[in-house]
Amino acid sequence: MKIAVIGGGISGLATAAKLQSSGCDVRLFEKNERFGGLCKTDTIGSYVFDRHGGHVFNSKHPEVKKWVFDLLPEENWQFSSRVGRIEFDGNFISYPFELSLSELPHKDATQCILDFLACSRKPESKPQDFRNWLYWMFGKGIADRYLVPYNEKIWNRDLSEISICWVDGKMPLPSDEDLVMSILDPQFKEKNMPHSTFYYPKCGGIQVLIDAIESQVSNKVASYTIEKVEIRGDSYLVDGESFDHVISTIPLPELAKIVVDLPIQVRTAIERLQFNSITTALFKYEKSKVSWVYYPSKDKGAHRMVCQGNLSDELPGCVALEKTGTWEVSDLTKGFDEISPSDFIAKSWTHYGYPVYDLSFEANMAIITDYFREMDIGLVGRFAEWKYYNMDTCIKAGFDYCDALLSKVATP
Ligand SMILES: Cc1cc2nc3c(=O)[nH]c(=O)nc-3n(C[C@H](O)[C@H](O)[C@H](O)COP(=O)(O)OP(=O)(O)OC[C@H]3O[C@@H](n4cnc5c(N)ncnc54)[C@H](O)[C@@H]3O)c2cc1C
Structure with missing residues (x-):
């Protein structure tokens, strides 16, 4: 054939x-x-730049993992635990927000917990649009503080225009018990969240x-x-x-x-x-253990920072800022006072970035x-x-x- x-x-x-x-x-x-x-990488001096967003690998499908590691043996990959951070009111808490409430100021945490536990989540009242569903699923405390502002940035449109047909398997959907356990045991979320570990090529992106x-x-x-x-x-x-x-x-x-x-x-x-397009730009940045950081605040231009240089011990320190839409570098760095124009390495634009489920x-x-x-x-x-x-x-x-x-x- x-x-x-x-x-x-x-x-x-x-x-x-x-x-x-x-x-x-x-x-x-x-x-x-x-x-x-979307998986192309540029090499710029000693820096690697995944042009369309930092791409880490993992899979729950054993045959896919085996095939990938047969082609590119495991010793070529660095295996890491995800260290995700969310900026909240000028401080950083762990990802995901809803399972990191113990890291919030007590007043915010209490409101988020009470609102979450008060959600009835009755199937017959389940909203079909993403905005109302976020309130139905997580409660007002979590929705207002993180999920609504972050998703408005990444989807770049009114969330009531978005369907919920994609959320299963893509968003962590904790039960009441998960939420309580995450407060009692800081290790709980890492043990129970999908994608909490990943592989990234040691060299070459x-x-x-x-x-x-x-x-x-x-x-x-x-x-x-x-x-x-x-x-x-x-x-x-x-x-x-x-x-x-x-x-x-x-x-x-x-x-x-x-x-x-x-x-x-x-x-x-x-x-x-x-669909949404994305602008991505790479900057020199100090190395750390952080994998990526989410920025729900409108005061920050980018919605996400992928710590590209931290994905492998063999790479020099650098980060990629991502912002939905077509932007100048200065639009991405808005609010990132620690990044100066001289740190800029490269910029890229992705026409077909994220499918949008209207x-x-x-x-x-x-x-x-x-x-x-x-x-x-x-x-x-x-x-x-x-x-x-x-x-x-x-x-x-x-x-x-x-x-x-x-x-x-x-x-x-
Ligand atoms: C910001 C971002 C971050 C991501 N992070 C991750 C991650 O960390 N881990 C992960 O696993 N996945 C990640 N992904 C998802 C991943 O990039 C995609 O799932 C995957 O690369 C899609 O591959 P594809 O082959 O389906 O499509 P594409 O990569 O879009 O390939 C389509 C190809 O078709 C070609 N083409 C178009 N028109 C024609 C034509 N007429 N004739 C011939 N060729 C044509 C294009 O040039 C392109 O090469 C991320 C995606 C984005 C946007």
């Missing part, structure tokens, strides 16, 4: 590598001169994982933008070349530009999908997925599926897609 994989980010690379190892004739197309998509995966894919083309996908009965013409199957890992709005005769309702549904997202996505399923074009990856995927879930999605495709071919 001859398969075209469009897009050479981690989803396209992992999918192509898996198909190739299963004996398929695969060709991977990437428009950029470098593979990696996340790019070294991409390079390792890329080396497995033999038939690949970089600096090549696919411009036309034509559906011809049981086969496909991709820029005029015939394939038996097509898998797209590119963002849906980019796919809409190249699929010939895309029905108007599918095009409209894709146009209605929302209230019509699920209806739009149903139209889109129904159409591509009917046309038998595979959609795999963060903006191909419009899902809040991490690298490991991209790999897993690619593997699952390959397994389903191969078993379909084996049992006609």
Whole structure:
């Protein structure tokens, strides 16, 4: 079977590598001169800069972890415990806010605890928009002090326009008992939170994982933008070349530009999908044990600082500031008095950064997925599926897609 994989980010690379190892004739197309998509790293002198946000790896899927460590053995990675911090009223407390209430001033902590325990969380009164859901789930104390202001910064829009379809598995959702335990036992949250540990390449940034995966894919083309996908009965013409199957890992709005005769309702549904762009800038900074810091206050330009230099002992001290939208460096550093213009190293911009789940997202996505399923074009990856995927879930999605495709071919 001859398969075209469009897009050479981690989803396209992992999918192509898996198909190739299963004996398929695969060709991977990437428009950029470098593979990696959102996982690209620039090396600037002795500094490494993950251009689209610091990328740490971990996975709850054993087969993904094994595959990654077979390609890039564990001794190439630094294994760390996450040290997340949140700035609150000029001080720093641990992440996540709702399980770190014992670190707040007593008056704030008491209000947060009482409001949390007073939440009924009755399913019949569960709000479907993110703003009201935050109050329903966490109570006014926690919502007002952290979750609402931080999320308003990162989503860059009114939270009542956002659906809650994405929160399960992405946000810590503590029970009353978890909250009480976190106050009694400071180690509780680290033992019970997902993603409390992670791996990061000792040298070279996340790019070294991409390079390792890329080396497995033999038939690949970089600096090549696919411009036309034509559906011809049981086969496909991709820029005029015939394939038996097509898998797209590119963002849906980019796919809409190249699929010939895309029905108007599918095009409209894709146009209605929302996303956020991100500006990221790297600065010299003192090394410490901190992994990243969240800034809910409007007084600070950036919403997050990723301590890129702390992710590996072998890297020099530096941090990346991130801010949703398109910004100048000075917009990011607003309120960060410890960072001076001479600390600036590099800046980057990410067009497709975060999928945004507006209230019509699920209806739009149903139209889109129904159409591509009917046309038998595979959609795999963060903006191909419009899902809040991490690298490991991209790999897993690619593997699952390959397994389903191969078993379909084996049992006609
Ligand atoms: C700020 C930020 C921080 C993150 N942090 C982490 C983290 O710490 N850990 C983690 O696991 N994940 C993290 N992620 C998520 C991770 O980056 C993504 O899940 C993953 O990289 C998505 O890969 P992808 O291949 O699906 O998409 P992409 O990386 O977007 O790849 C799509 C590719 O398609 C190419 N393309 C587009 N159009 C065409 C065309 N017409 N022809 C050919 N090629 C085309 C693009 O150039 C691109 O290379 C983060 C993401 C962001 C934005």
